[in-house]
Amino acid sequence: MSRTLGVENLSDKKLLAQVIRHRLSESLAEDLAAELLAKFGSIYAVFNAPKEAFCEIHGLGPSRYFMLQSMLELHKRTLQQAIQRxxxxxxxxxxxxxxxxxxxxxxxxxxxxxxxxxxxxxxxxxxxxxxxxxxxxxxxxxxxxxxxxxxxxxxxxxxxxxxxxxxxxxxxxxxxxxxxxxxxxxxxxxxxxxxxxxxxxxxxxxxxx
Incomplete structure (x- = not known):
C-alpha cells in the first residue's frame, strides 16, 4: 500500500486491516479484515461486536479486540476534550x-x-x-x-x-x-x-x- 495515500481514501477493508495489522503481514491483515466485514456486515458492527463473536475468527483474539475498543474509546475522549468548556x-x-x-x-x-x-x-x-x-x-x-x-x-x-x-x-x-x-x-x-x-x-x- 502506498504510504502517501490518505487514510480517508482507503476502503473499509484496508482501513480495518491497518488497525488489526500489528505483527501480521499486510495480506493476512486484509484477509482477516475481509472476514470481519463479511461476518458482521460493516465497520460499525465490527466495533460493536461482542468480544466472544469477534474472537471466534481464527487469527484474532482478545488483544486485537482490546485494540479496537481502545481506538473507539480514544475517539470518544477526543470528542469530549474538544468540547470541554x-x-x-x-x-x-x-x-x-x-x-x-x-x-x-x-x-x-x-x-x-x-x-x-x-x-x-x-x-x-x-x-x-x-x-x-x-x-x-x-x-x-x-x-x-x-x-x-x-x-x-x-x-x-x-x-x-x-x-x-x-x-x-x-x-x-x-x-x-x-x-x-x-x-x-x-x-x-x-x-x-x-x-x-x-x-x-x-x-x-x-x-x-
Missing amino acids: QTLDCSETTAKFLATHLQHHQSECFAVILLNAQNEFLAFKELFRGTISSAPVFPREIVRHVMIYNAANVILAHNHPSGHAEPSECDKMITQRVKDALALIDVRVLDHFVIGVGQTVSFAQRGLI
Whole structure:
C-alpha cells in the first residue's frame, strides 16, 4: 500500500486491516479484515461486536479486540476534550458527540450533558442502563448530579438499540418528568436527543421540548 495515500481514501477493508495489522503481514491483515466485514456486515458492527463473536475468527483474539475498543474509546475522549468548556449552541456538534458515545451500546442507556449558565460543557454522565428496549430513569438521580456540578442547564440523551431514532410516547413522558423535576431547582432542559444508528432526533428541533 502506498504510504502517501490518505487514510480517508482507503476502503473499509484496508482501513480495518491497518488497525488489526500489528505483527501480521499486510495480506493476512486484509484477509482477516475481509472476514470481519463479511461476518458482521460493516465497520460499525465490527466495533460493536461482542468480544466472544469477534474472537471466534481464527487469527484474532482478545488483544486485537482490546485494540479496537481502545481506538473507539480514544475517539470518544477526543470528542469530549474538544468540547470541554465550549458553548454547546450547535445541535450538530452535540448530536455527533452523543452519537459517538451512545450508538454502540447494545442496551438502552440514558445520559445527560451538564452545562453551566453560559451553556458551556461541564460533564457527560451515562446514568441509567436498561434492556434492549428500555432503561429506568430516576429524576432524583439527575437532580443529584446537577447539584454536584452546579449545573444551570442540561441536555438529555438516550439510544435506541433497534437503530431507529424516532421518539416514543414513553420518551416524551420521561422528558416531561425530568423537566418538571429540574424546574423545581431552576434548571432548564435544553434538548433531548434520541440516538439511533446513523440517525439522531432532537426534541428541540421537533418542537417537543
